[in-house]
Amino acid sequence: MKTPREVLFARHHTAQAGLDALRQEVLADLPGKPAAMPADAGVRPGVRWSLREFLRPFRWHLAGLSAAWLLVAILNSEPSRATTPAFASQDTPPPRQLLMAFREHRRQLWELLQPPVAAVPTVPHASVPRRRNDPAVSLFIA
Numbered sequence: 001m002k003t004p005r006e007v008l009f010a011r012h013h014t015a016q017a018g019l020d021a022l023r024q025e026v027l028a029d030l031p032g033k034p035a036a037m038p039a040d041a042g043v044r045p046g047v048r049w050s051l052r053e054f055l056r057p058f059r060w061h062l063a064g065l066s067a068a069w070l071l072v073a074i075l076n077s078e079p080s081r082a083t084t085p086a087f088a089s090q091d092t093p094p095p096r097q098l099l100m101a102f103r104e105h106r107r108q109l110w111e112l113l114q115p116p117v118a119a120v121p122t123v124p125h126a127s128v129p130r131r132r133n134d135p136a137v138s139l140f141i142a
Contacts, residue, residue, distance in 0.1 A: 002010075055062065
């Protein structure tokens with residue numbers, strides 16, 4: 001069974017030649033336009049697929065990303081020598097002094113993080129005598 005599209009193409013197949021002739025007449029009347037149209041005008045070949053056609057839908061995205069990378073490159077450019085950081089102009093202490101300060105800092109942290117140790121006196125437990133009114137444990141022999 002034929003689809004409706006195939007039925008319409010079969011019915012109006014003869015009109016295509018007349019439409020092509022009418023198109024040629026209209027194009028001939030326009031100034032500066034070519035009189036003949038190429039056979040494959042308006043048809044994109046499936047084999048010829050270029051990078052330009054692929055990137056065309058993404059042109060605004062690529063332009064935005066390009067602008068962002070350009071801004072990153074400008075901001076990361078090397079600063080002039082006139083602006084020196086403040087920490088570079090200060091004198092640095094010798095390595096031995098830095099090591100001692102690091103050890104002191106580590107000792108203070110260790111003291112702060114350790115749980116407090118309560119000094120518990122070690123008194124031996126004295127045996128507590130039994131009360132007199134407690135029933136005595138007796139063994140019953142049967």
